[in-house]
Amino acid sequence: xxxxxxxxxxxxxxxxxxxxxxxxxxxxxxxxxxxxxxxxxxxxxxxxxxxxxxxxxxxxxxxxxxxxxxxxxxxxxxxxxxxxxxxxxxxxxxxxxxxxxxxxxxxxxxxxxxxxxxxxxxxxxxxxxxxxxxxxxxxxxxxxxxxxxxxxxxxxxxxxxxxxxxxxxxxxxxxxxxxxxxxxxxxxxxxxxxxxxxxxxxxxxxxxxxxxxxxxxxxxxxxxxxxxxxxxxxxxxxx
Numbered sequence: 749x750x751x752x753x754x755x756x757x758x759x760x761x762x763x764x765x766x767x768x769x770x771x772x773x774x775x776x777x778x779x780x781x782x783x784x785x786x787x788x789x790x791x792x793x794x795x796x797x798x799x800x801x802x803x804x805x806x807x808x809x810x811x812x813x814x815x816x817x818x819x820x821x822x823x824x825x826x827x828x829x830x831x832x833x834x835x836x837x838x839x840x841x842x843x844x845x846x847x848x849x850x851x852x853x854x855x856x857x858x859x860x861x862x863x864x865x866x867x868x869x870x871x872x873x874x875x876x877x878x879x880x881x882x883x884x885x886x887x888x889x890x891x892x893x894x895x896x897x898x899x900x901x902x903x904x905x906x907x908x909x910x911x912x913x914x915x916x917x918x919x920x921x922x923x924x925x926x927x928x929x930x931x932x933x934x935x936x937x938x939x940x941x942x943x944x945x946x947x948x949x950x951x952x953x954x955x956x957x958x959x960x961x962x963x964x965x966x967x968x969x970x971x972x973x974x975x976x977x978x979x980x981x982x983x984x985x986x987x
Contacts, residue, residue, distance in 0.1 A: 759793060762786075772806050789823065796827075807840070824857070841874070852887065859891075867904060869922075881931075885922035885938060893928045899946075900935045903954070923954065945980075 759776040764784040772788025778796040780786075789806035790796070796810040800817045807823035813830040824840035830847045841857030849866040858874035869887025876891040879898070883889060886904040903922045924939040934946040938954030945961045951972040960966060960974055963981035968974065 762790075762792075772804075778810070864896075883924065885924060888921055889924040891926050894926050894930070896931045898933050898935075899929060899931045901937055901939050903938045 759774060762770055762773075762775045762778045764770055764780040765782055767783045769785045769787060772786055772790050774791045775793070777794040778790060778792040780798045780800065780802050782800045783802075784800065785803045785805065787805050790804055790808050790810075792808075792810035795812040795814070796808065798813075798815040798817060798819055802815075802817070803820045803822070805822050807826070808821045809826045811828055813825075813827040813832075815830075815832045815834060815836060817834045819832070819835070820837045820839075822839050824843070825836075825838045826843045828845045830844055832848070832853060833850045835852045836849075837854045839856045842855050842859040842861070844861050846863045847859075847861050847865070849864075849868055849870065851868045853866075853868075853870040855870070855872045855874070859872050859876045859878075861878040863880045864876065864878040865882050866889070867884045867886070869885060870889055870891075872891040874891075875893045875895065877895045879896055881894065881896045881899045883901045884904040885901070889901070901924050922938055924936070924941075926939070926941050928943045928945070929936070929939070929941050930945040932946060933948045933950075934944055935950040935952075936944070936955055937952035940956045942958045943961070944951075944957050944959070947963045948965045949960055949962045950967045951957060951960070951974065952969045953971040955969070955972040955974075957973070958975045960977040961980050962977070963979070966977060966979075
């Protein structure tokens with residue numbers, strides 16, 4: 749492990765290569781390659797790049813996060829933009845603008861974003877809230893509640909990546925489960941939800957919904973199963 753002071757900044761860089769442990773702190777840029785552990789909270793002003801297996805024993809705050817491998821954050825994760833290619837385990841909440849997931853993610857708190865683009869599987873103990881959600885499932889997707897302006901859920905196309913996804917998600921069950929999904933437009937497939945609320949609701953194959961409340965339009969695939977449906981308004985913005 750070495751700390752490299754930035755040329756024109758007083759805030760140092762943190763670079764871990766190989767197998768090493770470093771202290772938490774305030775850094776300009778954090779780069780970790782290999783197997784690393786950071787003891788304490790981390791702030792990375794210019795971003796954080798991870799390749800390997802990394803544990804942060806505290807909060808991780810970064811302008812941007814790029815992870816290829818496995819990341820465990822024992823506190824909260826906050827990044828304007830995050831791209832996770834692999835697996836992330838966050839023991840606290842997640843905040844940011846954009847999160848692109850290709851793999852798996854486990855979040856013990858709420859997940860609040862402007863855009864959530866997921867290809868793989870995830871489990872969020874709290875609320876998943878984003879303006880735009882585009883979810884392609886190759887394994888289990890789970891959240892207590894999901895809210896957003898536009899919510900789209902699809903079963904991932906197997907194709908050439910099928911074997912990789914099967915190794916990552918041994919139980920091959922691409923289905924989203926939630927107590928509540930609420931948004932202006934909810935376009936769902938392979939979703940098991942107690943209550944769906946929206947202006948315009950589209951239910952495709954594999955949907956099992958207890959109650960649907962919609963304001964303007966409800967479109968159902970013949971294979972979608974709905975317990976009850978209720979038209980609640982005149983099609984204006986869903987409150």
